[in-house]
Amino acid sequence: MKIHIKNGRLIDPQNGIDTKQDLFIAAGKVAGIGQAPADFAANQVIDATGLVVCPGLIDLSARLREPGYEYKATLESEMLAAAAGGVTSLACPPDTDPVLDEPGLVEMLKHRARQLNLAHVYPLGALTRQLQGANLTEMCELTEAGCVGFSQADKPITDTLVLWRAMQYAATFGFTVWLHPQDIYLAANGVAHDGEIAARLGLRPIPTTAETIALATILRLARETGVRLHICRLSSAESIDMVAAAKAEGLSVTCDIAANHLHLTEYDIGFFDANCHLQPPLRSQRDKDALRQGLANGTIDAVCSDHTPVDEDAKLLPFGEAEAGATGLELLLPLTLKWAGEQALSLSTAIACMTARPAAILGLKSGHLGLQAAADVCIFDPEQYWKIEPRALKSQGKNTPFTGMELAGKVRYTILDGDLVYKT
Amino acid sequence: MHNPQLTDDGKLKHLLSIEGLPKSIINQILDTAESFVGVAEREVKKVPLLRGKTVCNIFFENSTRTRTTFEIAAKRLSADVINLNVSTSSQSKGETILDTVDNLTAMHADMFVIRHAQSGAAHFIARHVKPHIHVINAGDGRHAHPTQALLDVFTIRRYKPEMHNLRVALVGDVLHSRVARSEIHALTTLGVPEVRVIAPKTLLPEHVEKLGVHVYHDMAAGLKGVDVVMMLRLQNERMTGALLPSAQEYFKTFGLTQEKLALAKPDAIVTHPGPMNRGIEIDSSVADGRQSVILPQVTYGIAVRMAVMSILAGNN
DSSP: OEEEEESOEEEEGGGTEEEEOOEEEETTEEEEESSOOTTOOOSEEEEOTTOEEEEOEEESOBOOOTTTOTTTOOHHHHHHHHHHTTEEEEEEOSOSSSOSOSHHHHHHHHHHHHHHTSSEEEEOEESBGGGOSSSBOOHHHHHHHTOOOEEOTTOOOOOHHHHHHHHHHHHHHTOEEEEOOOOTTTTTTOOEETTHHHHHHTOOEEOHHHHHHHHHHHHHHHHHHOOEEEEOOOOOHHHHHHHHHHHHHTOOEEEEEEGGGGTOOGGGGTTTOGGGOOSSOOOOHHHHHHHHHHHHHTSSOEEEOOBOOOOHHHHSSOTTTSOOOBOOTTTHHHHHHHHHHHTTOOHHHHHHTTTHHHHHHHTOSOSSOOTTSBOOEEEEEEEEEEEOOGGGOSSSOOOOTTTTOEEEEEEEEEEETTEEEEEO | OOOTTBOTTSOBSOBOOSTTOOHHHHHHHHHHHHHHHGGGGSSSOOOOTTTTOEEEEEESSOOHHHHHHHHHHHHHTTOEEEEEEGGGTGGGGTOOHHHHHHHHHHTTOOEEEEEESSTTHHHHHHHHSOTTOEEEEEEETTTBOHHHHHHHHHHHHHHOOOGGGOEEEEESOOTTOHHHHHHHHHHHHTTOSEEEEEOOGGGSOTTGGGGSOEEESOHHHHHTTOSEEEEOOOOGGGSSSSSOSOHHHHHHHHOBOHHHHTTSOTTOEEEOOSOOOBTTTBOHHHHTSTTBOHHHHHHHHHHHHHHHHHHHHHTO
């Protein structure tokens, strides 16, 4: 399959390209930039006039819900959502049922994903068996099976000795440990930021200290062990300062935030809108400003969708009983573009947060469109506004705080390894 | 933001929380309640305002007192009343809240009185019921208990009609209290210029000052010169543990005794939403003393609930 993408605005942040240039794809790879390679006869020509052509997006957290939660979502539905969102690579956390703590499960997931051929799936293995925070998993075996890092998803290790040993063991082999910092005691039963809204609505609080205290522990142990650390889904201004200090000290640490947190605060909960029941919770305006700033100045390495499809019944409950999470794969691009537009940042900066920067965290060769790079491409219309309508989303998860909003940035084509996997 | 408890033309559709209620509607409820106070003293304690209507008390959390007062209020308005104790029936069989509500709707109920352990449960149900049904929140988690707050301000207004000239102190467990949250909104909406909360830091939510109250941690300072002392109930399970060391120490530091009450204005009144823990949050000599209005509160509670139900039924 040879594809000629013509007249598009090619944006490839890693290679410093932002110009009107044609892209030529052959044998699943980028075969030519600007001019066609010798003897290039396209099977397909995509007219990208007025569109942006960029590397396929890389999402650091998308729950596919398989195995175990097929009533919430399936690989088929969520991989389609990825393609529709321009996402060609995604990392998925291990909190499935059974938990991704056995090489066989990881191989099966990778195999299923390959058959569907809609996006590259990079599983994160469980750091401890059953995510119970007691016994280490077979990290070497899991890596061979295809895991790209080790995570506890939203189940923190409470025993600091186990946490220390887990980091030491991962550091032995150079594996990356992905941790979401949350102190389970301070956050116990909490459903909302410990701010004015929780005080008024009588919602059980999750104080900022639940995040910062856990983060302080994690950073200190990362310094001791020298482990390669990725911190997931930060939510508070103070945490961003702590990560900046850790980076300045020279620790091997990266971090991400969820796209929802770029735009929402505790006030969006309004009168108990369960769509705004997210983990970590939406925090104050000051926190939101710090996240937006941190992503712009690079303290925060990447933005992810934190895609968490939840079934209708699990959301049709009072706020505190409703399951946390929102669908996100199809919203990552428009939400990130909205942030960049509001901050007066370039399209290239926005795209880097979803391509080159997450690729570096995952250690992938993709995330750019240099010659001979894998032809994972996202082609989108940056000016086209579209209304977020749950029924129209490909994801089986229909819940998002952005329902009814009009957002700019519509994916038109998604190409995976040189194959056109989505088109609208 | 759309206010879910008002109709498009600003009338009361549901009573879910005091927050968001305009002063005019609160006054309408209180004024209507005045006219119902006399009903209980008549030989025939009934008016026909809700004749042919069915009121459903759906209690997902146990409460004898609140349910009973709603039941009496509805019966005095000539409504048919169904009491459903869901905590002991369908929920344990796996039925969801909406299933329960849908089933009662199918039985042609007109009004739901809801008590639930989760904050926001009444809002949630109000969002999903058929348009002709009115929802009254009888307490949701830590969020709101609007009829309790209304009966409290009704009582205060009867004894201290000049609301714009009052100093009111709420004492006790504000953190877990839906009553406190509703009382604060009711008092500030009615123009009470100074509302204080008095509690140890473990029993106050973060940012409680953003609700428009002055925060005290000391009874002597907090009670000084107040016109109304509103006591809050302390749940048994919170008397010992990480929130408080013991009931005895709580009584010593934050329990209302005659000595402490003497710091308030001489004609200050004392309220309590009940049921009381005598000797823990309040001394018997105060609870039964001349400044206590705790029993009148119970009487007025029925009139206020009659007022709410009759206004809702009139706004179809």
